[in-house]
Amino acid sequence: MTMHDDQVDVTTDIVAALVQEQFPQWSDKAIQLLSSTGTVNAIFRIGDDLAARFPLRLVDAAQALAVLEREARASAELAQVSRFPVPEPVALGKPGSGYPMPWSIQTWLPGTVAVHADPSGSDAFAEDLAAFISALRGAETRGRRFDGDNRGGVLAHHDDWMAQCFEESKEFLDVPRLQQVWSHFRELPRTAADVMSHGDLIPGNVLVAGDRLAGVLDTGGFGPADPALDLVSAWHLLQPGPREVLRRRLDCDDLEWERGKAWAFEQAMGVVWYYAETNPTMSGMGRRTLDHILESTG
Structure with missing residues (x-):
């Protein structure tokens, strides 16, 4: 079952053909589809040191290329300030051989995704995570401000989305209680200036070794946002x-x-119902996050 109505099918054979056509220097490397809870890209490992990312949702090729180019610039910028390993952009691929959009290649990082190696009880991991966030916050915004895309601006601007989430969640969650929580969150004022932010620090984007932070994935959203955003x-x-x-x-x-x-709440409300059938791991993450939030609010 696909996660999105407009999802594009990507297979190992398609990826191998694209690599052969566009990057023959890597055509002798093994291609392996990676099991992932990710919702935006299909990830394929190329040999031991590369990973290819294929956008899952069909959009115009020129639009997709602009997004990939922006993400590559953001990832390269984040790599300059991170104290922890992050993927670095290597190349951009073109549409072809059964795949209709541009795609990207980046460096491969070792480590276990936090979905599979729970670091939640580790003070040392929390220290590492704080050090990562602090380094990003210390990067120069160079006059840039939040661009209005997704989370990171004004909480109340998400009211329409939250109304949809509450409607879709009636069979899954205690919606009246959650609506009361949102009525408090949406009124929280914004007082601090934007800082540089990863923007999506969820378990699927965090690598662990033992009880320490080993790396951070999905860095293409690096940009200015509410300083509270990475606190999700x-x-x-x-x-x-x-x-x-x-x-x-x-x-x-x-x-x-x-x-x-509040930002964690907004994100969690969206993933519980949207991925209830197609990505149970992601949906379950949303449920756990909401439980954490409700436990903290009494």
Whole structure:
């Protein structure tokens, strides 16, 4: 079952043909589809040191190329400031051999995705995560501001989406209680200037080795946003003790902390119902995050 109505099918044979046509220097490398909870790209490993990413949802090729080029610039910029390993852009592929859009190749990172190696009880992991977020916050925005795409601006601008989520979630969640929570979150004022942010620190984008942060994936969204946005990681990835470690390390005041919780809530509400049948792992992450948030609000 596909996750999206407009999803494009990508197979190992298609990827092998594209590599043969466009990057023959890598045509002798093994191609392997990676099992992933990701919802935006199909990921294929090329040999031991490369990964190819294929957008899943069909859009105009020129539009897709513009997105991939922007993501490559953002990933390269984040790599310059991160204290932890992150993928670096290597090449952009073109449509062809059964795939209708541009695609990208980046470096492969070792480590276990946090979905499969739960680091939530580790204070050391929380320290690492805080160090990563702090390094990103310290990067120059160069006058850029949040571009209005997705999360990271004004909470109340998500009211229409949240109304849809509440309607779609009636068979899954305690919607009246969650509506009350959102009525509080949407009123939280925005007082701090934008900082540079990863934008999607969920378990599927975090690599772990032992109980430490080994790397961070999906860095193409790096850009200016609400300083609270990367605090979604506290609710997606950490138990209460390590969560407080992260908060102290980042010196979050009450408002920033609540706004981080609000962004995590907005994200979690969307994934529970949307991926209930097609991506149970992602849906389950949303449920756990909502549980964490509700436990913290009493």
